[in-house]
Amino acid sequence: MDERKKKILRAIVDEYIETAEPVSSNTIVQKYEPNISSATVRNDMAELEKIGYIEKTHTSSGRVPSAKGYRLYVDELLKYDDISLEEIKYIGDKLETKVNQLEELTRITTSTISEITHYTTVSVGPESSKQNIEEIKFVMLGARMLMAIIVTELGIIKETIIKFDEDITQEQVDALTNLFNSKLKGKSLDMIDKPLEEYIFNELHYSINIIKTIIEEIKKMIKDDERLYLEGRNKNFDLPEFKSLDVARNFINILDENDTMLDILKSGVADDIQIFIGDENKNEELKDFSVITFKHSVGNKDLGTIGIIGPKRMNYSKVISVMKYINRILNNNNDTNGKEG
Amino acid sequence: MDERKKKILRAIVDEYIETAEPVSSNTIVQKYEPNISSATVRNDMAELEKIGYIEKTHTSSGRVPSAKGYRLYVDELLKYDDISLEEIKYIGDKLETKVNQLEELTRITTSTISEITHYTTVSVGPESSKQNIEEIKFVMLGARMLMAIIVTELGIIKETIIKFDEDITQEQVDALTNLFNSKLKGKSLDMIDKPLEEYIFNELHYSINIIKTIIEEIKKMIKDDERLYLEGRNKNFDLPEFKSLDVARNFINILDENDTMLDILKSGVADDIQIFIGDENKNEELKDFSVITFKHSVGNKDLGTIGIIGPKRMNYSKVISVMKYINRILNNNNDTNGKEG
DNA sequence: TATTAGCAGTCGAATTAAAGGAGTGCTAAA
DNA sequence: TTTAGCACTCCTTTAATTCGACTGCTAATA
Secondary structure (H helix, E strand, O other): OOHHHHHHHHHHHHHHHHHOOOEOHHHHHHHOOOOOOHHHHHHHHHHHHHOOOEEEOOOOOOEEEOHHHHHHHHHHHOOOOOOOHHHHHHHHHHHHOOOOOHHHHHHHHHHHHHHHHOOEEEEEOOOOOOOEEEEEEEEEOOOOEEEEEEEEOOOOEEEEEEEOOOOOOHHHHHHHHHHHHHHHOOOEHHHOOHHHHHHHHHHHOOOHHHHHHHHHHHHHHHHHOOOEEEEOOOHHHHOHHHHOHHHHHHHHHHHHOHHHHHHHHHOOOEOOEEEEEHHHOOOHHHOOEEEEEEEEEEOOEEEEEEEEEEEOOOOHHHHHHHHHHHHHHHHHHHHHOOOOO | OOHHHHHHHHHHHHHHHHHOOOEOHHHHHHHOOOOOOHHHHHHHHHHHHHOOOEEEOOOOOOEEEOHHHHHHHHHHHOOOOOOOHHHHHHHHHHHHOOOOOHHHHHHHHHHHHHHHHOOEEEEEOOOOOOOEEEEEEEEEOOOOEEEEEEEEOOOOEEEEEEEOOOOOOHHHHHHHHHHHHHHHOOOEHHHOOHHHHHHHHHHHOOOHHHHHHHHHHHHHHHHHOOOEEEEOOOHHHHOHHHHOHHHHHHHHHHHHOHHHHHHHHHOOOEOOEEEEEHHHOOOHHHOOEEEEEEEEEEOOEEEEEEEEEEEOOOOHHHHHHHHHHHHHHHHHHHHHOOOOO
16 A cells, blocks of 8 residues: 555545545545546545545545554554643643542543543543452441541551441440451452351351441442542534534443443553444444453553543544653652552 | 313324324224214314323324323322232342342332333432431541441441541541531531531641541532432333433433533422423423333331332323332331331 | 536435315204 | 313415426438
8 A cells, every 4th residue: 555545545534534525536635635536546445445444424525544444554654642741731730739539530531632632531540459458447326336447558548437226335336346357468459258257256256247238348348449430421412523413322321331331431441542434343332433441450450440531533643642641640640649549 | 171181182182192102083982982073073183182281193093192182181080009919029129139228129129110111210329418416426447548427317328538648647537536426416417517626736737638528528428319210211212112212312411411410300399209201301302202210218218209100101100000000018117117217 | 447417317305286084163953 | 170062273284286307219411
């Protein structure tokens, strides 16, 4: 494939991303390649179609990028510097605000990306079940109520409220605290399970119900942090592809299927941008969309995964540029600010 | 207005709620009033139109209820027993599960209502800033990090994490705990403000930054609980009125305007169902929708407010029946289970 | 051999015309 | 007061037509 064909393919994708309309040979000549004739472009387009990079919507229509065309475009034809000084400043300001919890950072990052890219953005925080426990605290909030607080080695704090059907005493709580800490410090969160329940019961001989309840609630809490953040849900709605009610409904449905979104986000690889174009998505409902994910991490510290969902003709250049830039900021912040998270 | 006209009006509203199509005199005769002729119905309809209860979409169309018509319908023509045994059982099962936090109950109630009514449901928990403080605890999570836990007299628990730029000691934390409790126990949450900040500084002479930070974070936390729960966002999308892109976009926009929804919910009156039909909504974007709100409470214990949003031809009967039934269950549960919430 | 001008042919989108039918309002009779 | 019957309205659907933006191909040109 010669250089001119590449330029034409790139022009077709760029133009289609901008206008959402099939691109004609004339448009290419007028806006991109004024020094060749439309007939030449037509010849090249015919060949590009033959090898599968572009398609026609009907016999006499202009061309539209195919999945293969988009793929070549993002893999080879794209430069990732599509981010303005204003945007850089905006992102910097947003991410500079001091946050107390990693969740808050995740939330702010998510909304910032959505605002800059104008696409729907989802994200999930770091997986806590894989993290190691730094400390567990139990705080009594009444005779039958406890708050459990877990601090992980990555500085993430989780807490939950536990209620009992019977009274507990401060002494019991203290004993529990000691036992949990001595047994679990440095271990991963998913060590809190059935065997531990039995172990504690054997050690302390408290009411099995109390111990059961505690373990259950902590497990529930760990599971609960697979929480999805979603920003800019209606951002896509002004795009022409959403004129089709089918597309719009598919989109709304997919956003409501938390599990699907979580699967996609969690399949990410650390520090790597992944792009799923149309049919490349496992999920049938996503066939008309592209998803770009990025799993942020600093060292071995997982900062969660962010995903952007847009039409297949999404502005890949802008999205990827923003992702890369935000990743750099997160890296810097976390290197200089130390380990607390 | 004679009895027959009322019956015809009711039939028109019922039929329109079911079909979303203008209702003809023939339909009334066939499905509702087989013993009178369509000409008679036409005469009555002409009069109902004259006094403003129904409207035509064009000269030779059937009739559609006007805002005034809906209003009469919900005020006078409706029976609130539109709830099946299966639904009663379903609701009962859902709400019976033991919950640890009022927020969880709010969430479950919201999703249950949405599932039964098939309409989008929003809700907000009880307003915490008006509640009185039962106890405040500070838990150290490291030399520069604290968790503040506030238990209110209604049994609601709020917590937040506070980070400092300088070290604090356990003694300081204990002193703060004592001071906060002695000063604030029994007082309302919005007492935590600037004057308190000064008072504490004068008493303890700790770094003003520490005290400032604590007060700020607690205020942030209190504000944070104006959180909106939303279920069944895409429930309405199958309704014919959502074929119009304008209507659909208005709907999506309104759901994204948290503040608008909060205003509507918080304007509610305790234990009273409020119905806003079309233009009766203050918000322009809601002119094509109806909103029904119910502020649940048991005694003086606010359980939060639930709102249902649907088309103007929403199934008022079903929605209101469900609301009333759920309110009864919440009342019972909270009477028998005691005050913990 | 690569490029280009020119033109026939295709097909969707927009416009217009016509037909069909679901309703109403009104009149006059029961 | 109710009802049958009929003229009239106007929306909806379908079909026919026009319009124009494309392409592909051929033949000429550099």
